[in-house]
Amino acid sequence: MCMVKFGVLALGLAFPLWTFTAVFGVPVEGQPNVIGPRSVRAAPGEDVILPCHVEPQLDLQDYTIEWSKPDLKPQSEVTFVLLYRYKKEVKSVKSEAYVDRTRLFTESLKSGNVSLQIKGVTVEDQGEYKCLVPLLRSRNRQATIRLEVDPSFAPTETSVDPNNFTTPEPTDQTDRESGRSHPGVWISVLVFSFVLLAALLKLTPAFDITSGI
Template identity: 45%
Template sequence: MSVGSSLSTDSSPLWAFLLCSAFSVRTLVQGEVLVIGSNLPIIAAPGDDVILPCHLEPLFDVRGLTVEWSQPDLKPDPSDRLSRVEYVHLYRDRKEVPDMKLASYFRRTELFMDDLKHGNISLKILNVSEEDSGRYRCFIPKLRSSVKAAIVQLVVDPNFAKTSTTETLLDPAILQTPDPRDTTSGNAGRSRVSAVIVVVAFISVAALAAYFCLRRKQNKYPNDGIQSQP
């Protein structure tokens, strides 16, 4: 037996193990539920109501989990002897926990409760001010995933033209993972299929017509193309 064939035979179990491991890792990553925020900053004018977008992908029901919204750059209050963690918004045990909220956000924040089952954990902040500018972190501590949190940047600029579309552009219905029962994409797909069928049918008819014309010509002039013998 040659050295090359010996190495090939001996390494077969190793290659099989590596391939199986790679497949398992890929399957795990593809099957994970990820927390996704916004890559672009959310810009608003003072007094606007804004929505900080954050959702889970693929669709995942978070009603039974804890959802934390906090400001990671906020320095702890030195007067708080208990060093309590205070949140912009805290959802736990299927309800809001106002006792652990920062006082400046009291009665100013809310989640879209009906959309939690779709994995939409976007936060709505009412009547924002320049003091609200900064980074916000949405976090699901008990989510079995390598990506449990996302960061959203809020910029409150007095020079930004106040508009009623700030909230509309960030409508949670747009951010929400599409409902599998939604037939919009299906209708579009059927339209494309119909167009392809029409084109194929047209080409088939044209080819068939050309074939019959050729056969008719051959039947009419059977000796065309045949040279006479000397």
């Protein structure tokens, strides 16, 4: 009898551990997330759009929007591909390589669209671009998109795979910690697990190891 009940107990203890692991990775519901594709392909000379938006839909007209290229060689403190602040573009901090070449669709900011257009892309524009909404009340305030400029790619066919969108990424260590499940969720999982364990123990018939003798 002890051996059979020990097996049920082991099953009961394993179940809450599996459940906790599943709940641990679930994003907090209701928070806005910055979302974009992992990559975009384009031909040299093409005008390209790097799609990026906030979901659920949110009016971003009063927010700061930062587009940067981490591998761009810094020019003093000028590191932005585009900086939008106080309802206008801040051109004084824009990299020379992108002057008169990048823009937001400001009329669409009210619906959460923060996509970036780059005019006349070249091979030098290839690389990773980061879209950050620093004041967004969320742990997922940024998305990273890789632009691939391919000379063999047919013009006017900018490619974005609709199934190739990034999972929202925490912006720093504090944000990663804030993404952990709330204690209330853990307690609920543990209570449910113990109730299930009790039910399993109650329903499992006792087995007498001497019954076969």
